[in-house]
Amino acid sequence: METQQSIFINSLQEPETREKAFKRLVQEYKERLYWHIRKLVLDHDDANDVVQNTFIKVYLNINKFKGESSLFTWMYRIATNESINFIKSKSSKMGLQNQEWIESKAEGLQSDSYFDGDEAALILQKLVAKLPEKQRIVFNMRYFDGMNYESISQILETSVGALKASYHHASTKIKSKLND
Amino acid sequence: MTDFKPKKLFKIPENYFNELEDLLLKNTQYASKIQGFKIPKNYFKTLEETVLKKTVKSSYSYRSKLILSLTSIAATLALFLMLPNTENTETLIEDQAFNDYIESYYLEDMDGYEILSMLENNETEPNLNNSTEKP
Numbered sequence: 430m431e432t433q434q435s436i437f438i439n440s441l442q443e444p445e446t447r448e449k450a451f452k453r454l455v456q457e458y459k460e461r462l463y464w465h466i467r468k469l470v471l472d473h474d475d476a477n478d479v480v481q482n483t484f485i486k487v488y489l490n491i492n493k494f495k496g497e498s499s500l501f502t503w504m505y506r507i508a509t510n511e512s513i514n515f516i517k518s519k520s521s522k523m524g525l526q527n528q529e530w531i532e533s534k535a536e537g538l539q540s541d542s543y544f545d546g547d548e549a550a551l552i553l554q555k556l557v558a559k560l561p562e563k564q565r566i567v568f569n570m571r572y573f574d575g576m577n578y579e580s581i582s583q584i585l586e587t588s589v590g591a592l593k594a595s596y597h598h599a600s601t602k603i604k605s606k607l608n609d
Numbered sequence: 610m611t612d613f614k615p616k617k618l619f620k621i622p623e624n625y626f627n628e629l630e631d632l633l634l635k636n637t638q639y640a641s642k643i644q645g646f647k648i649p650k651n652y653f654k655t656l657e658e659t660v661l662k663k664t665v666k667s668s669y670s671y672r673s674k675l676i677l678s679l680t681s682i683a684a685t686l687a688l689f690l691m692l693p694n695t696e697n698t699e700t701l702i703e704d705q706a707f708n709d710y711i712e713s714y715y716l717e718d719m720d721g722y723e724i725l726s727m728l729e730n731n732e733t734e735p736n737l738n739n740s741t742e743k744p
Contacts, residue, residue, distance in 0.1 A: 542647075546646070
């Protein structure tokens with residue numbers, strides 16, 4: 430028996446129903462993907478570019494989706510990879526390491542017109558930006574999104590044990606910096 | 610009263626609780642906006658429109674690129690097959706036209722000296738030599 434997801438995926442893969450189904454997909458996932466990306470790239474304009482590229486990739490590659498994971502997981506994986514590639518590209522253009530570029534973005538949040546967080550939120554973002562890339566991604570997904578390790582494991586294709594270790598290291602670093 | 614079964618009095622749609630769970634999870638799970646981050650007004654509406662425009666455009670451009678590539682290949686093949694014939698035909702037509710022109714117009718108004726003066730020496734010599742040769 431076909432599940433709701435497989436019916437929906439079929440309609441995304443069939444040329445006749447594709448555009449209508451894709452419209453539904455965008456309506457369904459736009460906010461979730463946007464916020465996931467925004468947490469990784471920090472800046473609204475950058476997040477806007479990445480989320481658009483993510484949906485274009487989803488649209489162009491939907492026929493390659495074999496249903497081995499959930500559609501949600503597959504899209505999150507694309508969004509995460511797009512964000513990482515975006516950061517790599519931007520930082521290399523400026524002759525910076527990925528982490529240095531993200532730290533500079535976090536430093537700039539104070540003057541960002543699309544950021545109105547209080548001092549605690551700003552400090553937290555700056556500390557998260559100092560984490561190594563993998564730890565930063567895991568921390569965002571676990572702490573801010575409240576994702577379970579199994580979902581993160583499927584998205585990042587990393588073992589649950591490794592993710593738990595990454596999260597533990599990340600949260601320990603942040604706690605110790607906050608206590609300083 | 611012992612036979613009272615509320616389930617029979619109140620019905621719910623089939624799979625209601627599964628769908629309710631999905632609905633509740635859909636609206637809360639992983640959709641978190643974090644403190645301090647803002648977006649422009651009506652951003653998500655604009656985003657949806659932009660994405661749909663771009664995806665339709667990208668699929669059209671992909672299709673048109675494919676059609677263009679196939680057309681180019683077909684045109685190249687057609688040209689490749691037709692080129693030798695065209696060249697021969699064109700050469701023949703040009704030669705014929707030139708000969709017609711020489712015969713019909715150009716030579717009519719020229720006498721033998723004028724024709725000889727237009728020829729190179731080495732073109733005339735063999736003929737002259739031939740003409741002086743004794744049989």
